[in-house]
Amino acid sequence: MTTYGPETYGERNADVYDEWHADLDPTDAVDCLADLIGHGPAGPVLELAVGTGRVTIPLAARGIDLRGIDASEAMVARMRAKPGGDRIPVTIGDMADVDPGTDDRFAMVFVVFTTFFFLMTQEEQVRCFANVARRLLPGGLFVLECLVPDLARYQRQQSVDAHRVDHDHVRLVAVRHDPVDQRFDGQHILIGNDGMRLAPVSMRYAWPSELDLMARLAGLRRRHRWGGWRREPYLGTGTHVTVYDNPAGSDA
Numbered sequence: 001m002t003t004y005g006p007e008t009y010g011e012r013n014a015d016v017y018d019e020w021h022a023d024l025d026p027t028d029a030v031d032c033l034a035d036l037i038g039h040g041p042a043g044p045v046l047e048l049a050v051g052t053g054r055v056t057i058p059l060a061a062r063g064i065d066l067r068g069i070d071a072s073e074a075m076v077a078r079m080r081a082k083p084g085g086d087r088i089p090v091t092i093g094d095m096a097d098v099d100p101g102t103d104d105r106f107a108m109v110f111v112v113f114t115t116f117f118f119l120m121t122q123e124e125q126v127r128c129f130a131n132v133a134r135r136l137l138p139g140g141l142f143v144l145e146c147l148v149p150d151l152a153r154y155q156r157q158q159s160v161d162a163h164r165v166d167h168d169h170v171r172l173v174a175v176r177h178d179p180v181d182q183r184f185d186g187q188h189i190l191i192g193n194d195g196m197r198l199a200p201v202s203m204r205y206a207w208p209s210e211l212d213l214m215a216r217l218a219g220l221r222r223r224h225r226w227g228g229w230r231r232e233p234y235l236g237t238g239t240h241v242t243v244y245d246n247p248a249g250s251d252a
């Protein structure tokens, strides 16, 4: 069995990532992030796990000084091939380190699309919060978009969903749930007339309250929790967008 490291998801998914997520419109995320940036301190902005630039490229197009970190060369190569993507400095590395290769401190650090859960242990997630806090300017923001875990989806700790069925392909997603380590280990299984391919994805999920505690340990404070990028009320299910800040004047 091959080992699963920080780069595995990107290296195994880069060629299909944009096609499989073509229906994900980043406009609401970009609008909300741009508004938060406009009301925060002046300074550069960092996306953790920038991927193929789905959010960062349109955000940079609004004149924001963006940087990125990602573990996968293959994902970043896709981003650099897009218009505007080659102008955004990206460091290849583990987002838990929050090391953009410079001494910069940021007006905002953000991580979208539940990608924070790609840090596979609580220890790595706590370390990421601490490193983000170290990198934020006073008044700077840490913004996360994460799924609220829905454990009712898993019967006998597993699920199989048909994500797409057309005349030539079937895309199934098979997931096993480990309630002890709060892990989902999954495979996207694409079956077609030309064969089959596997695209793995593993996550360590955290409850919103656990994220709040990680933030508090890092010296950050929760400012907002919404049910989505349009600042919908958070009702405890689906997705949450949470904004933490580095209390003004604090060198967290």
Ligand SMILES: C[S@@+](CC[C@H](N)C(=O)[O-])C[C@H]1O[C@@H](n2cnc3c(N)ncnc32)[C@H](O)[C@@H]1O
Binding pocket: 006, 007, 009, 010, 011, 048, 049, 050, 051, 052, 053, 054, 055, 069, 070, 071, 072, 075, 093, 094, 095, 096, 112, 113, 115, 118, 119
């Ligand atoms: C689901 S994609 C999200 C990409 C982009 N942020 C978006 O919203 O489309 C997950 C990304 O996380 C990256 N990744 C996974 N684990 C990582 C880690 N430990 N450090 C840095 N990047 C990581 C992958 O390479 C991939 O580009």
